[in-house]
Amino acid sequence: MAATPAAENQSRRQPKNGGPRISLEMKMLLPVLFLLALLSLFPFLYIIFMSFNTVSMIGGISFDFAGLDNWTRMFTDEVVGAAWLRGILYFLATVGLELVLGIGMALLVHELVWGKNLALSLLLLPMFMAPVIVGLLGRFLTDGTYGLYAWFLNTTGVFQQDILGTPSSALLAVILMDVWEWTPLIMLIVLAGLSSVDQATLEAAKVDGAGYWQRLRHVVVPAVSGIVVVALLIRSMDAIRYFDVIFITTNGGPGNATKIIPIRLYETAFRFFDLGYAAAIGLGMLAFSILVANAFVAILKRRGLAR
Amino acid sequence: MWRQFEGTTLNFISENTAPTVAIAANLDKFMELTGIQVNILQLELGALVQKAALDIGSGEGSYQVLYADPYQILAPYHEAMADLNAFDGDENLPSIDRGIGDFIPTQLAAAGRFENEERLIGLPYDCPTMIWMYRKDLFEKYGDRMSQDLGFDPTPTDNSTWEQYYRIADWFNENVDEIPYGTGHQARQYDSLMCDFSNILWSYGGDYFDNETVGTLGTVDPGPCVLDSPEALEAAAFYKKLLGIAHPGSTAWDWNALDEAFRAEQVAMAPNWHEFAAGDEAPESAIRGKVGYARLPRGPVKSTSMWGGTGLSINGESPIREQKAAWLFLVWATSPETMLMGLKSEVGGGTPTRGSLYELPEVKKAMEPPSDLPNMLTYDAVSKAWDPENIGLRPKIPSWNECDTAIYTEVSRMLVGDKSPEQAMQTAKRYFDEAQSRVKTLASGPATSGRA
Numbered sequence: 001m002a003a004t005p006a007a008e009n010q011s012r013r014q015p016k017n018g019g020p021r022i023s024l025e026m027k028m029l030l031p032v033l034f035l036l037a038l039l040s041l042f043p044f045l046y047i048i049f050m051s052f053n054t055v056s057m058i059g060g061i062s063f064d065f066a067g068l069d070n071w072t073r074m075f076t077d078e079v080v081g082a083a084w085l086r087g088i089l090y091f092l093a094t095v096g097l098e099l100v101l102g103i104g105m106a107l108l109v110h111e112l113v114w115g116k117n118l119a120l121s122l123l124l125l126p127m128f129m130a131p132v133i134v135g136l137l138g139r140f141l142t143d144g145t146y147g148l149y150a151w152f153l154n155t156t157g158v159f160q161q162d163i164l165g166t167p168s169s170a171l172l173a174v175i176l177m178d179v180w181e182w183t184p185l186i187m188l189i190v191l192a193g194l195s196s197v198d199q200a201t202l203e204a205a206k207v208d209g210a211g212y213w214q215r216l217r218h219v220v221v222p223a224v225s226g227i228v229v230v231a232l233l234i235r236s237m238d239a240i241r242y243f244d245v246i247f248i249t250t251n252g253g254p255g256n257a258t259k260i261i262p263i264r265l266y267e268t269a270f271r272f273f274d275l276g277y278a279a280a281i282g283l284g285m286l287a288f289s290i291l292v293a294n295a296f297v298a299i300l301k302r303r304g305l306a307r
Numbered sequence: 308m309w310r311q312f313e314g315t316t317l318n319f320i321s322e323n324t325a326p327t328v329a330i331a332a333n334l335d336k337f338m339e340l341t342g343i344q345v346n347i348l349q350l351e352l353g354a355l356v357q358k359a360a361l362d363i364g365s366g367e368g369s370y371q372v373l374y375a376d377p378y379q380i381l382a383p384y385h386e387a388m389a390d391l392n393a394f395d396g397d398e399n400l401p402s403i404d405r406g407i408g409d410f411i412p413t414q415l416a417a418a419g420r421f422e423n424e425e426r427l428i429g430l431p432y433d434c435p436t437m438i439w440m441y442r443k444d445l446f447e448k449y450g451d452r453m454s455q456d457l458g459f460d461p462t463p464t465d466n467s468t469w470e471q472y473y474r475i476a477d478w479f480n481e482n483v484d485e486i487p488y489g490t491g492h493q494a495r496q497y498d499s500l501m502c503d504f505s506n507i508l509w510s511y512g513g514d515y516f517d518n519e520t521v522g523t524l525g526t527v528d529p530g531p532c533v534l535d536s537p538e539a540l541e542a543a544a545f546y547k548k549l550l551g552i553a554h555p556g557s558t559a560w561d562w563n564a565l566d567e568a569f570r571a572e573q574v575a576m577a578p579n580w581h582e583f584a585a586g587d588e589a590p591e592s593a594i595r596g597k598v599g600y601a602r603l604p605r606g607p608v609k610s611t612s613m614w615g616g617t618g619l620s621i622n623g624e625s626p627i628r629e630q631k632a633a634w635l636f637l638v639w640a641t642s643p644e645t646m647l648m649g650l651k652s653e654v655g656g657g658t659p660t661r662g663s664l665y666e667l668p669e670v671k672k673a674m675e676p677p678s679d680l681p682n683m684l685t686y687d688a689v690s691k692a693w694d695p696e697n698i699g700l701r702p703k704i705p706s707w708n709e710c711d712t713a714i715y716t717e718v719s720r721m722l723v724g725d726k727s728p729e730q731a732m733q734t735a736k737r738y739f740d741e742a743q744s745r746v747k748t749l750a751s752g753p754a755t756s757g758r759a
Contacts (some may be wrong), residue, residue, distance in 0.1 A: 006656075057361075092406060117388045144555065144569045145573055146571065161555050162556040165557065165559035166558070171560075250495075250496070251496055251497050252716075253496020254496050254559065255722065255725045256720060257723070267712060271353070271708045272712070273364075274745070
C-alpha cells in the first residue's frame with residue numbers, strides 16, 4: 001500500500017534514531033548561521049553584560065559590577081528622558097511628513113505620461129546621498145554667513161533669526177533635512193505598490209462613474225496600504241537611530257533643542273566613555289525599536305499580509 | 308644617535324590644526340634625519356579623542372605619538388602616558404634642545420603634567436589663545452563719534468572692560484550700516500561655547516572649582532563645583548546680555564564659523580583664537596590689514612584669556628622601542644628649529660611654544676605690520692595672556708568631557724531662554740558634582756576583573 005503524502009512527510013521528519021533530523025539545507029546553512037550568531041549575538045550579550053557594570057577605560061578596560069544602577073539611572077535621568085521625548089516628536093514629524101509627501105509624490109509620478117523615468121531619477125537623487133553629506137549640505141545652505149536658504153529667508157523677511165541658532169527653526173531644519181533625503185524612499189515603495197493595483201478594477205470603477213478621489217479612496221488606498229505599512233516600518237527603524245545630520249549641523253543644540261536620544265547615546269559612549277550607562281541607553285533604544293517594529297507587524301498581520 | 312631606530316614606523320594621531328599641517332608638510336626632514344617613517348592621522352578633535360581613548364583602552368598602543376589635549380586626553384588617560392623624563396635623561400637618546408626651561412612655563416604646566424610635578428608626560432606643541440580681534444579700520448573711522456556718544460575712547464587697551472565691549476557692540480548695531488553686527492561669538496552648543504563663556508566667567512571672578520592647581524597641574528579631586536557663586540551668576544547674566552545683542556548666528560557658530568563670519572565682514576569684533584590671524588591676514592582675505600589685536604577686556608576682577616593649547620605625548624602602551632622612536636619625533640617636532648619652520652610654513656603653522664623663538668630678530672620684526680608671519684601680529688596680546696595671572700586654564704580633571712558638555716549645554720539653554728542664569732549655573736554645578744563623583748568612584752573603586 002502506498003503511503004499518504006502526510007505519512008510520507010511525517011516519516012521524513014522522523015530520523016532513524018528518533019532524534020531531530022537536520023535537513024541538508026539546514027546543514028548547509030549552519031556555518032553561516034553560526035557566523036551570524038557570533039557576529040550579532042556575542043556583541044549583543046556583551047552589551048547586556050556591560051549594562052550591568054561600570055566600565056572604565058582608565059588604565060585599560062575594566063568592569064565593576066553595578067547591578068541595576070545603570071538601568072535605574074536611565075529611568076531617572078532627566079536629560080535622557082527629555083531626549084526621548086524630543087526623539088519621539090522628531091520620529092512622528094519625520095515619518096509623518098515623509099508618509100504624506102511620499103504618497104503624494106508617488107501618485108503624481110504615477111500619473112505622468114511622459115518623462116516619468118527622468119522625474120523618478122531626479123526625485124530619487126537625495127536618498128543616494130550619505131546622511132553626513134546631507135548634513136554638510138544642510139549646514140552650508142542654512143549658514144547665516146553664506147547660506148543660500150538663510151540669505152533668502154532673511155532678505156524676504158520671512159525669518160530674520162539664524163536657522164540653526166534658534167531652537168524651533170533648528171529642530172524644523174533637521175526634520176526637513178531628513179524628510180528631503182528619505183521621502184523619495186517612501187515614494188519609490190508606494191510607486192511599486194501603485195503599479196500592482198489591478199487595472200481592471202480601476203477601469204470598472206471608472207466605467208461605474210467613480211471620480212479620481214473615489215477611485216483613490218476605495219480602490220488604490222486599500223490596494224497599497226500593506227506596502228505603505230512596510231515602507232513606514234523601514235523608515236521608522238531608521239528614524240529611531242537618526243544621528244548623522246544632527247551631529248553635523250547642530251550637535252544637539254541650541255539649548256538641547258535637537259538633542260534626541262542617539263545624540264545623547266553618542267555623548268555618553270564616546271565623549272564621556274561611560275560605556276556601561278551607554279549600553280543601557282542603547283538597549284533601551286533597541287527595546288523601543290522592537291516595540292515599534294512589532295506594532296507595524298501586528299498591523300500587517302491584521303491585514304493578512306504577514307504570518 | 309638619531310638613526311638608531313631607522314626603519315621604524317610611527318603613527319601620530321592629531322587634531323587637524325595648523326601646526327600638524329606644517330609638520331606633515333615638512334616630514335621628509337625628519338625622515339632624512341632618523342630614517343623613521345611617520346604616518347599622521349589628522350582628525351576633528353572629537354574623533355581624535357575617541358580614537359585615542361579606544362587605542363589606550365585596548366592596550367594596543369598603535370598610536371605611539373598622541374596629540375594629547377590636556378583636558379580630554381591627558382587628564383583622563385594620564386596613567387597611560389609614558390614618563391618623558393626617562394627619555395630626556397637617557398644618554399643614548401637626544402635630549403630636549405635648549406632644555407625644558409625653554410618652553411613657556413604656564414604652557415608646560417598645563418600641557419606637560421598631571422597631578423605629579425615630577426612626572427613629565429607632554430611637551431607643549433601648540434598654543435591657540437583667545438584674544439580680542441577687532442576691525443581696526445572701522446574703529447578708526449568711527450572712533451571719534453563713538454567716543455562722543457559713549458563717553459570713552461573705544462580703542463581696545465589692556466584697561467578696556469567687558470561692559471565697554473558690550474556698549475561698543477551695541478553702538479555698531481545702532482549706528483553702522485556697513486557691517487551687520489558689532490560682535491559675534493562662538494556660542495554653538497559645543498566646546499567653543501565653553502571657551503567663550505569661560506573668559507567672562509573668570510574675568511568676573513567666577514570659576515569652575517575653588518582649587519588653585521586645577522588648571523595648571525590638574526587633579527582627580529578638585530572639590531565641589533562653585534558655578535553657583537555670586538560671581539559666576541553675575542558672569543552668566545552678563546554673557547546672556549552680551550549674546551542678546553550679538554550676531555544671531557552666534558548660537559550656531561563654532562570657532563571656525565565665527566572666524567569665517569569675521570572674515571566675511573559680518574561682525575566688527577569678536578573674542579577669537581589668535582591663530583586665526585594667519586587666515587585673516589592672508590592675501591585673499593577681505594579683511595587683510597584691517598584687523599587689530601588686543602587682550603580680551605577686563606571684568607570686575609581681571610582679564611583672562613582662554614588658552615587652548617595641547618602637548619605631544621607618548622603612548623605608554625606602545626612597545627618600548629617604538630616609544631623611544633616616538634621620543635625622537637617629539638624632540639624634533641617641538642624643537643625651536645621645527646617650530647620656526649612651522650611658523651614660516653606656507654601651508655599654515657602655529658605659534659611657537661618656545662620662549663627663545665620670540666627673541667629672534669626675524670620674529671620680532673614680524674610683530675609689526677606688514678608681517679610675513681601674521682600670527683606674530685598678535686604677540687603683544689597673547690604674550691600677556693600667557694602670564695600666570697592672565698592665562699585662562701579650564702579644569703584639568705578626568706571628568707572634564709562630561710563637565711564640558713554640562714556647561715556648554717546649560718549656557719546654551721540659558722542663551723535660548725530655556726533657563727535663567729541662576730538655573731543654568733545651578734544645574735551645571737549639579738552635573739559637575741555628579742560627574743566628579745562618578746569619576747572618583749571609577750578611579751578609586753576596585754575592578755572586579757582584569758583587562759579585557
